[in-house]
Amino acid sequence: xxxxxxxxxxxxxxxxxxxxxxxxxxxxxxxxxxxxxxxxxxxxxxxxxxxxxxxxxxxxxxxxxxxxxxxxxxxxxxxxxxxxxxxxxxxxxxxxxxxxxxxxxxxxxxxxxxxxxxxxxxxxxxxxxxxxxxxxxxxxxxxxxxxxxxx
Numbered sequence: 001x002x003x004x005x006x007x008x009x010x011x012x013x014x015x016x017x018x019x020x021x022x023x024x025x026x027x028x029x030x031x032x033x034x035x036x037x038x039x040x041x042x043x044x045x046x047x048x049x050x051x052x053x054x055x056x057x058x059x060x061x062x063x064x065x066x067x068x069x070x071x072x073x074x075x076x077x078x079x080x081x082x083x084x085x086x087x088x089x090x091x092x093x094x095x096x097x098x099x100x101x102x103x104x105x106x107x108x109x110x111x112x113x114x115x116x117x118x119x120x121x122x123x124x125x126x127x128x129x130x131x132x133x134x135x136x137x138x139x140x141x142x143x144x145x146x147x148x149x150x151x
Contacts, residue, residue, distance in 0.1 A: 054124040054132070057147040058087075063118045069140045070120050076134050083125035090119035 056073065060066035070087045077084055094116050101109040124131060140146065 051126050053151040054127045054135075055149045055151050056122045056124070056135075057090075057149075058120045058122070059117055059145040059147075060143055061115065061117060062143065065141050065143060066118050066120060069144045070122065072138060072140065073122060073135065076138060077124055077127075077131055080128065080131045080134060082127055082131045084122065085125065086122035087120040088122070090121060093117040093119070 058066060058070055058073070060069070074084055074087070094114055096112060096114045098110055098112050100107065101111055135148070
């Protein structure tokens, strides 16, 4: 009986030691992963290599007016020899509204209305000051919304 007790004690002692070793390895892996994530940082050279872009988002309720204004923007930038990417059509945003026809009893009688917002994106690669000046002086029809960003 004495021999079985000693073997049980030694096996439990070995199991505790292996658990401690496994725990140390796990914490060492966590620390090394944390160090790896800190080492990976964006380089300053990559930021300098980025070409400046002028992103123009054009929005309107009517697609014909939108296409005419986009054509006008492209013509002015093409006259000044700028690199143009687009126009890229974005998904049409549809807002639907449901209204009761009657004010009191006829709940089943309803009308549905919708507003469609058409969108286009134009990117101008490495715009010159002349291009930016020409774009600020363009007169576009009413109902056309323009957002300009430098990226």
